[in-house]
Amino acid sequence: MIGIIGIVCIFAMVFGGYLAAGGKMAIILKSLPFEMMMIGGAAVGAFLISNDMGGVKHTAKDMAKVFKGAKWKPDDYRDLLCLLFALIRIARQNPVEVEQHIEDPENSSLFSKYPKIQADKEAVDLICDTMRSASMNYDDPHQVEEVLEKRMDANLHHALHSSHALQTVADGLPALGIVAAVLGVIKTMGSIDQPPEVLGKLIGGALVGTFLGVFLAYGLVGPFASKVKAVVEEDAHFYQLIREVLVANLHNHAAAICIEVGRQNTPSHIRPKFADLEEALKAIKQDAA
Template identity: 80%
Template sequence: MLGFIGIAVIFAMVFGGYLAAGGKFGIILKSLPFEMMMIGGAATGAFLISNDMAAVKHTLKDIGKVFKGPRWFHADYRDLLCLLFELIRLARANPVAAEEHIEAPQDSSIFTRYPKILADAEAVNLICDTMRSAAMNYDDPHQVEEVLEKRLDANHHHALHSSHALQTMADGLPALGIVAAVLGVIKTMGSIDQPPEILGKMIGGALVGTFLGVFLSYGLVGPFAAKVKAVVEEDQHFYHLIREVLVANLHNHPTNICIEVGRQNTPSHCRPSFTELEDALKATKQEAA
């Protein structure tokens, strides 16, 4: 919703101010289709040249994050801590029983209680791979933490690709606007024998290209890139929480301490209170009983 409001404010302020200053839309509307064809088409072509098909699909999908915002919220962090609590407690009490949940999370009675987390393949794989490694005696906390850090960094770098692609497009749009404007001036110079009122309209149409390139860059595409990056970095906290809890588990801290480590590492605006989490864990114990 905030994304739509932002776009509406941009258009209202820019074009509202133009109209309030006595501007007329005639020249802009007449030139807009041609300028948009040149600038938008060139920007799209450059985007396709500099990215493969997987990156193109990834970027188009991530544009939705501008309007949807982060994937993980307060309740999701609480659920994740409850899920990890159940898995760690079971793995310590009965490692063989825990293997059934780790090897087949889609059929696990524990994972299926948290469908949103189960639907995220990376979160599930991160949990299961780490706990499986611990069951195979690869349980050096420092080595596991280093492996998880590299994995999270690689995933984070991949997730940010769409933001980088959009920012690259935003950086190129002003220059493409100048290209369109120069072509408009060339067209105007070919009609230099026309009356001043006609030349004025032609020069105005050429300047629409410069305006459009700058407006699209700093008013739309650039903010889109910044928002996608902010959402990706916000969601990354969810996976870092998994790392913190599972590494604390490898240090053989009590289960409740492992979960508290995770709670303390949750972003403040999503962090469940100590009492809220205690109540949720009690409810989890009752369901498991």
């Protein structure tokens, strides 16, 4: 919603100010289709040249994040902590039982309580792979933390590809606008024998190219790239929470302490409240009893 409000604000303030100052939209609207074809078409072509098909699909999909925002909400972080708490308790009380959950999470009665987490392959794999390694005596906390850190860095680097691709397009748009403007000037020079009224409209049309390139770069594509990056980085906290809790578990802290370590390392605006989490954990303990 806030993304739509931002776009409306950009158009209203830019063109509203232009009209309020006495500007006329006719010359912009007349030149817009041709300038957009040159600038937008060249930008799309450059984007296709610099990315493979996977990158193109990834970027197209990620643009929806500008309007949807982060995937993981505060309630999801609470659910994740509850899931990890239950897994840690089972792993310590009955290692054989926990294998049923981490070896087949798709059919696990425990994972199925949290369908949104169960549907996220990376989160499930991160949990199951780490707990499986611990059951195989690969339980050095420092080594595991290093492995998880490298894995999450690689995933974050891949997830940020669409942001970098959009930012590259934004960086090139002003120059493409100049290209369109130069072509407009060339067209104007071909009509140099025309009266000033005609030349003025031709020059104005050429300048629309410069305006459009800068407007698209700093008013739309650049902010889209920044928003995608912000959303991806915020969602990364969800996977970092998994790392914090499972590494704390390898240090043999009490299950409740492991969960609190994860909660405390979650950013404040998405951190579950202590009382709410405590109530949810009590419900898990009662169900287990």
